[in-house]
Amino acid sequence: xxxxxxxxxxxxxxxxxxxxxxxxxxxxxxxxxxxxxxxxxxxxxxxxxxxxxxxxxxxxxxxxxxxxxxxxxxxxxxxxxxxxxxxxxxxxxxxxxxxxxxxxxxxxxxxxxxxxxxxxxxxxxxxxxxxxxxxxxxxxxxxxxxxxxxxxxxxxxxxxxxxxxxxxxxxxxxxxxxxxxxxxxxxxxxxxxxxxxxxxxxxxxxxxxxxxxxxxxxxxxxxxxxxxxxxxxxxxxxxxxxxxxxxxxxxxxxxxxxxxxxxxxxxxxxxxxxxxxxxxxxxxxxxxxxxxxxxxxxxxxxxxxxxxxxxxxxxxxx
Amino acid sequence: xxxxxxxxxxxxxxxxxxxxxxxxxxxxxxxxxxxxxxxxxxxxxxxxxxxxxxxxxxxxxxxxxxxxxxxxxxxxxxxxxxxxxxxxxxxxxxxxxxxxxxxxxxxxxxxxxxxxxxxxxxxxxxxxxxxxxxxxxxxxxxxxxxxxxxxxxxxxxxxxxxxxxxxxxxxxxxxxxxxxxxxxxxxxxxxxxx
Ligand SMILES: [Zn+2]
Ligand SMILES: [Zn+2]
Numbered sequence: 001x002x003x004x005x006x007x008x009x010x011x012x013x014x015x016x017x018x019x020x021x022x023x024x025x026x027x028x029x030x031x032x033x034x035x036x037x038x039x040x041x042x043x044x045x046x047x048x049x050x051x052x053x054x055x056x057x058x059x060x061x062x063x064x065x066x067x068x069x070x071x072x073x074x075x076x077x078x079x080x081x082x083x084x085x086x087x088x089x090x091x092x093x094x095x096x097x098x099x100x101x102x103x104x105x106x107x108x109x110x111x112x113x114x115x116x117x118x119x120x121x122x123x124x125x126x127x128x129x130x131x132x133x134x135x136x137x138x139x140x141x142x143x144x145x146x147x148x149x150x151x152x153x154x155x156x157x158x159x160x161x162x163x164x165x166x167x168x169x170x171x172x173x174x175x176x177x178x179x180x181x182x183x184x185x186x187x188x189x190x191x192x193x194x195x196x197x198x199x200x201x202x203x204x205x206x207x208x209x210x211x212x213x214x215x216x217x218x219x220x221x222x223x224x225x226x227x228x229x230x231x232x233x234x235x236x237x238x239x240x241x242x243x244x245x246x247x248x249x250x251x252x253x254x255x256x257x258x259x260x261x262x263x264x265x266x267x268x269x270x271x272x273x274x275x276x277x278x279x280x281x282x283x284x285x286x287x288x289x290x291x292x293x294x295x296x297x298x299x300x301x302x303x304x305x306x307x308x309x310x311x312x313x314x315x316x317x318x
Numbered sequence: 319x320x321x322x323x324x325x326x327x328x329x330x331x332x333x334x335x336x337x338x339x340x341x342x343x344x345x346x347x348x349x350x351x352x353x354x355x356x357x358x359x360x361x362x363x364x365x366x367x368x369x370x371x372x373x374x375x376x377x378x379x380x381x382x383x384x385x386x387x388x389x390x391x392x393x394x395x396x397x398x399x400x401x402x403x404x405x406x407x408x409x410x411x412x413x414x415x416x417x418x419x420x421x422x423x424x425x426x427x428x429x430x431x432x433x434x435x436x437x438x439x440x441x442x443x444x445x446x447x448x449x450x451x452x453x454x455x456x457x458x459x460x461x462x463x464x465x466x467x468x469x470x471x472x473x474x475x476x477x478x479x480x481x482x483x484x485x486x487x488x489x490x491x492x493x494x495x496x497x498x499x500x501x502x503x504x505x506x507x508x509x510x511x512x
Contacts, residue, residue, distance in 0.1 A: 129443075
């Protein structure tokens with residue numbers, strides 16, 4: 001802002017309808033330039049200097065009251081400019097001339113000084129905002145409201161039982177979940193892995209598997225311990241809470257190159273023998289509409305080799 | 319980790335497990351977003367669940383060429399704003415319940431610092447409640463969610479200059495509100511550090 005521009009904008013400035021940031025710039029110029037200040041004083045509308053003595057003799061008094069009046073008229077708008085700059089300064093220091101302008105204002109204006117202090121402290125306030133973590137009940141409720149209620153714990157196991165490929169997973173989950181209740185038979189089982197020399201696995205690999213499993217059992221125990229006893233949690237919620245962890249564990253354990261993975265083929269054969277299902281893997285019983293139809297179900301008796309016998313059979317929905 | 323966009327595709331094919339994974343992946347973030355808008359734990363739970371239910375119904379409308387996160391953020395933000403607007407029309411019970419903090423470095427902190435932090439938290443929560451929806455949104459997205467101005471502009475569909483001026487106005491409003499609350503109990507803020 002130079003003197004020529006100041007004079008151009010002076011009428012608007014004095015009328016009070018000059019928008020920001022021009023207004024702020026005018027104020028800054030006026031406080032620095034005695035000539036323009038004088039000019040502004042001369043052109044000040046009469047009603048704005050109502051409390052200025054008209055006597056030429058008391059020029060000093062007149063001048064002082066004019067300064068007071070200008071301040072009264074300007075600080076409001078100018079504070080708005082400063083506030084804006086203060087808010088911008090939350091993200092980092094202002095550029096030199098703007099920072100200077102703010103500092104000069106703050107020396108004079110206690111109102112803006114207070115605000116500057118508070119804005120400066122804002123990041124500390126934001127850091128104090130608490131963070132929440134979604135718990136198992138939350139997940140369960142979301143799933144119940146979208147995909148329908150989660151299958152019950154036993155139902156899940158039954159469903160797995162009906163899918164031979166997942167029998168081992170189901171058994172492992174069973175073992176993991178009952179471990180905290182039964183006092184750690186799985187831990188004993190993992191300890192017994194040490195005696196599996198006959199499997200011709202390197203000793204350190206066995207030890208590695210053993211520690212990994214033992215650690216996971218402890219994890220599961222503390223996990224379940226934290227779940228039980230808290231508010232409105234059913235068995236279902238417990239299941240959801242540990243499910244992610246169990247899935248991860250199973251995935252890791254069942255990776256084809258893992259010790260367990262290499263045993264799965266063997267176990268599967270056992271399971272198939274157990275249920276007399278050697279041959280092509282069975283179909284998914286519940287996914288087959290024929291099972292729910294009694295007439296067709298009877299018809300299925302003739303294709304007995306495709307259906308699981310014994311326990312799983314009686315679990316079918318009527 | 320499977321990208322969100324792929325998971326959504328599997329969700330659309332009716333795979334319940336994919337949906338569960340999507341929920342698990344975003345639930346903490348969405349719960350916190352809802353909490354930042356409501357400032358109330360129970361309310362934020364309901365609101366966050368509402369967001370997921372809404373997302374589930376709208377999955378078919380998702381355009382897989384766009385990043386999922388941006389799309390989901392806009393959807394969540396719209397519901398939060400609606401909720402905030404409704405709530406301001408019928409203000410809830412006076413006083414913010416004392417919230418339990420999870421995952422803060424509480425064990426390292428001295429008791430004095432912990433008290434200071436709790437004061438700040440309560441002051442901030444009350445001051446935030448006095449903000450209009452536009453200002454609250456600016457504070458939540460920039461200061462609490464930590465998005466940058468470009469992201470916010472994309473999310474809200476407004477120019478970056480608008481985001482900036484909204485944010486500055488929101489900070490001033492918030493600063494004044496905090497000042498007022500502190501003056502009510504006369505705690506001065508620290509030294510000026512400009
Ligand atoms: Zn001049
Ligand atoms: Zn000021």
